[in-house]
Amino acid sequence: MLLKDTPVTTDKLLSVQDLRVHFHTLRGIVHALEGVSFHLNRQETLGLAGETGCGKSVTARSVLRLIDPPGRIVSGRIIFEDRDILTLDDTAVRAIRGGEISMIMQEPKMSLNPVIRVGDQVAEALLIHDTSLNRSSARTQAEEMLTQMGIPEAHRTSRRYPHELSGGMAQRIMIAMMLVTRPKLLIADEPTSALDVTIQAQILALMDKLVQDIRTSVLMITHDLGVMAETCDRVAVMYAGNIVEMGAVRSVLKDPQHPYTQGLLKTVPDKANPDHPLYAIKGNVPSLLQPQNHCRFSDRCEYAMARCSREIPPVYQMTDDHEAACFLHDGQSISSGGKQVDLMNP
Amino acid sequence: MRYNNHVNRKTNQSHNPILLTVEDLHVYFSIREGWLSRQRATVKAVNGVNLSLQQGDVFGLVGESGCGKTTLGRAIVGLSPVSHGQILLKGRSIVGLTGQDAHERARQVQLIFQDPYSSLHPRKTVCDLVGVGLKLHGLANGYEIDEQVLAMLKRVGFNIDHLYRYAHEFSGGQRQRISLARALILRPKLLILDEPTSALDVSVQAQILNLLKEIRQEFNLTFLFISHDLGVIRYMSNRIGVMYLGHLVETGATSDVFEHPQHPYTQVLLSSLPSIDPDTPSNRTLLEGDPPTPIDPPPGCPFAQRCPGVKPICREQAPELIHHGNSPDHFTACHFPHVD
Ligand SMILES: Nc1ncnc2c1ncn2[C@@H]1O[C@H](COP(=O)(O)OP(=O)(O)OP(=O)(O)O)[C@@H](O)[C@H]1O
Numbered sequence: 059m060l061l062k063d064t065p066v067t068t069d070k071l072l073s074v075q076d077l078r079v080h081f082h083t084l085r086g087i088v089h090a091l092e093g094v095s096f097h098l099n100r101q102e103t104l105g106l107a108g109e110t111g112c113g114k115s116v117t118a119r120s121v122l123r124l125i126d127p128p129g130r131i132v133s134g135r136i137i138f139e140d141r142d143i144l145t146l147d148d149t150a151v152r153a154i155r156g157g158e159i160s161m162i163m164q165e166p167k168m169s170l171n172p173v174i175r176v177g178d179q180v181a182e183a184l185l186i187h188d189t190s191l192n193r194s195s196a197r198t199q200a201e202e203m204l205t206q207m208g209i210p211e212a213h214r215t216s217r218r219y220p221h222e223l224s225g226g227m228a229q230r231i232m233i234a235m236m237l238v239t240r241p242k243l244l245i246a247d248e249p250t251s252a253l254d255v256t257i258q259a260q261i262l263a264l265m266d267k268l269v270q271d272i273r274t275s276v277l278m279i280t281h282d283l284g285v286m287a288e289t290c291d292r293v294a295v296m297y298a299g300n301i302v303e304m305g306a307v308r309s310v311l312k313d314p315q316h317p318y319t320q321g322l323l324k325t326v327p328d329k330a331n332p333d334h335p336l337y338a339i340k341g342n343v344p345s346l347l348q349p350q351n352h353c354r355f356s357d358r359c360e361y362a363m364a365r366c367s368r369e370i371p372p373v374y375q376m377t378d379d380h381e382a383a384c385f386l387h388d389g390q391s392i393s394s395g396g397k398q399v400d401l402m403n404p
Numbered sequence: 405m406r407y408n409n410h411v412n413r414k415t416n417q418s419h420n421p422i423l424l425t426v427e428d429l430h431v432y433f434s435i436r437e438g439w440l441s442r443q444r445a446t447v448k449a450v451n452g453v454n455l456s457l458q459q460g461d462v463f464g465l466v467g468e469s470g471c472g473k474t475t476l477g478r479a480i481v482g483l484s485p486v487s488h489g490q491i492l493l494k495g496r497s498i499v500g501l502t503g504q505d506a507h508e509r510a511r512q513v514q515l516i517f518q519d520p521y522s523s524l525h526p527r528k529t530v531c532d533l534v535g536v537g538l539k540l541h542g543l544a545n546g547y548e549i550d551e552q553v554l555a556m557l558k559r560v561g562f563n564i565d566h567l568y569r570y571a572h573e574f575s576g577g578q579r580q581r582i583s584l585a586r587a588l589i590l591r592p593k594l595l596i597l598d599e600p601t602s603a604l605d606v607s608v609q610a611q612i613l614n615l616l617k618e619i620r621q622e623f624n625l626t627f628l629f630i631s632h633d634l635g636v637i638r639y640m641s642n643r644i645g646v647m648y649l650g651h652l653v654e655t656g657a658t659s660d661v662f663e664h665p666q667h668p669y670t671q672v673l674l675s676s677l678p679s680i681d682p683d684t685p686s687n688r689t690l691l692e693g694d695p696p697t698p699i700d701p702p703p704g705c706p707f708a709q710r711c712p713g714v715k716p717i718c719r720e721q722a723p724e725l726i727h728h729g730n731s732p733d734h735f736t737a738c739h740f741p742h743v744d
């Protein structure tokens with residue numbers, strides 16, 4: 059408890075260390091996460107970016123220990139405040155889910171219960187969290203929350219069922235439900251990818267305001283680098299089960315240090331000159347059926363050297379808050395990853 | 405100047421000839437109002453659209469989910485019911501074609517779908533998938549088919565080893581290449597690309613966009629390019645049309661529309677796009693509410709309910725798509741367009 063007052067603990071809310079997750083499928087073992095390490099400070103928004111299948115959702119679900127068979131968390135530590143989520147008993151983990159840590163899923167309609175009025179779902183989240191609350195005051199609080207979410211006629215809307223709402227409305231309900239309990243950490247898995255840009259802009263503005271109000275930390279998963287640039291303080295770029303680059307949002311987006319991040323930023327057509335071909339990363343994402351024994355980006359990389367297809371690159375530390383797992387930076391100091399966070403664990 | 409007159413004027417000038425004209429197109433669907441109810445309502449999915457594509461154009465169609473982009477594209481290939489209006493290919497109507505005419509239109513106008521996973525039969529070999537059209541249209545037979553298929557597959561980045569593999573063995577990007585080969589082998593005039601890359605990763609998307617640009621030149625094609633991704637549209641198209649609730653609200657040269665948007669909806673849409681440059685100040689107009697549904701839409705301007713600058717007339721009278729500003733090709737359907 060005393061540790062709570064030391065700077066280390068007040069800074070770091072979540073620290074994930076060397077997380078490995080495998081899926082045992084008919085085709086073989088999918089090595090979905092191959093040693094993922096990152097940390098999230100209090101009141102900070104960390105973005106997790108990367109293309110389909112790179113392991114963003116698996117990382118998010120692991121934090122809540124929501125990996126079901128055929129998946130298995132093979133090793134690693136997930137330190138939330140002073141507890142390792144991976145060693146807690148089920149009751150303790152359940153208490154954390156929906157209380158201290160909430161998660162917004164990609165498909166809003168799928169994660170709302172179709173047969174319960176949306177207002178009741180928000181109220182229910184409150185009741186589970188705070189057992190001293192009575193039903194009618196939970197309802198009132200739920201409606202207040204809906205009003206804050208910019209939902210017109212909150213009283214009437216709260217009596218509707220999920221299928222009667224548009225995607226944007228349903229996502230607002232979902233966000234209301236996840237934030238009404240004032241979690242310490244909000245995990246948002248592609249919260250706006252299914253929505254149109256004008257609705258996305260509304261939702262992001264609302265989330266931003268609420269997150270400020272209740273001082274929540276956010277793990278923001280998105281493949282949209284624009285959304286990332288606007289909402290995150292720090293970002294981690296994933297490729298095929300690894301974090302390949304991590305750092306402050308400005309330095310990663312303005313001065314990317316990993317060839318994959320550099321390529322990814324160049325392929326975005328937004329500002330590209332229509333008279334020239336777009337930059338394209340050659341080849342395809344590798345299969346995850348082989349355990350990693352080299353840099354998984356090496357066969358698509360313009361700068362690949364002999365050792366890239368033989369060794370796993372360590373994480374090199376460029377500055378205090380910018381690191382990349384690439385041999386091009388050999389000579390820089392090697393990051394200790396999440397290891398120094400051991401301090402937190404009494 | 406109204407848009408239709410403009411179309412006619414264009415044909416008489418020395419621009420590229422007009423390939424496709426869509427005139428006052430309406431596509432309505434009749435649906436059952438609630439789950440149990442017998443009452444029927446009308447979905448006005450496309451509600452009076454005019455547009456014209458010159459040969460060689462890449463016409464980008466943007467707009468939010470449900471605004472009618474797919475329905476419009478499908479109407480052109482005869483897959484959506486046309487309630488009113490005309491669609492002309494090289495001056496000849498292609499609405500309600502049957503028999504040989506429909507068959508020929510099916511060759512000239514090809515539709516590429518968004519989802520590369522469901523649009524190809526998983527149990528057919530690549531050779532069958534790509535060759536079937538040649539057989540169907542009697543364009544080749546016997547070994548000619550295999551030869552042409554192989555040549556086309558090579559063009560889109562495959563080699564002979566791929567010829568007898570099954571579609572399900574390929575990745576999303578590869579399947580989209582197969583769809584393209586299948587369409588191109590018929591030597592079409594017009595390709596309607598409905599969100600051709602939105603199911604793909606950005607790194608793969610770039611490969612496909614480059615390929616599309618190359619083949620457009622090589623095969624002298626015209627594209628109707630549907631996407632909700634403004635960045636992709638801007639990169640690909642020379643002209644664009646912005647749709648809202650079944651209407652075309654603004655159209656013009658891509659650079660004109662992006663740099664001098666006149667319709668308030670276009671302005672909001674462009675301002676909503678998050679920038680990957682952390683130093684770009686976000687100067688955003690947020691809209692109130694959700695887009696209304698096209699089920700029995702109210703009279704007046706389709707955008708009136710959400711427009712930040714709405715005036716009384718907007719709720720009563722639908723604005724026509726007319727020319728504003730300095731660029732000759734820039735048309736906007738708004739009573740109070742922003743013209744600079
Ligand atoms: N239930 C499962 N069974 C087998 N493999 C799985 C399962 N869930 C995830 N995987 C695999 O784990 C890897 C990471 O998946 P994950 O869902 O985390 O990707 P993601 O980065 O969230 O992608 P997306 O952007 O598409 O959501 C993928 O290769 C995926 O195929």
Ligand SMILES: Nc1ncnc2c1ncn2[C@@H]1O[C@H](COP(=O)(O)OP(=O)(O)OP(=O)(O)O)[C@@H](O)[C@H]1O
Nearest residue numbers: 433435447449468469470471472473474475476698
């Ligand atoms: N067969 C149909 N029956 C009834 N309504 C339909 C039918 N097809 C489309 N619609 C409706 O017409 C409207 C336009 O749909 P459409 O699919 O053309 O939109 P879109 O612009 O392509 O959207 P998205 O970006 O989501 O693909 C929607 O409201 C849709 O629900």
Ligand SMILES: [Mg+2]
Nearest residue numbers: 114115116247
């Ligand atoms: Mg995911």
Ligand SMILES: [Mg+2]
Nearest residue numbers: 473474475598
């Ligand atoms: Mg569509």
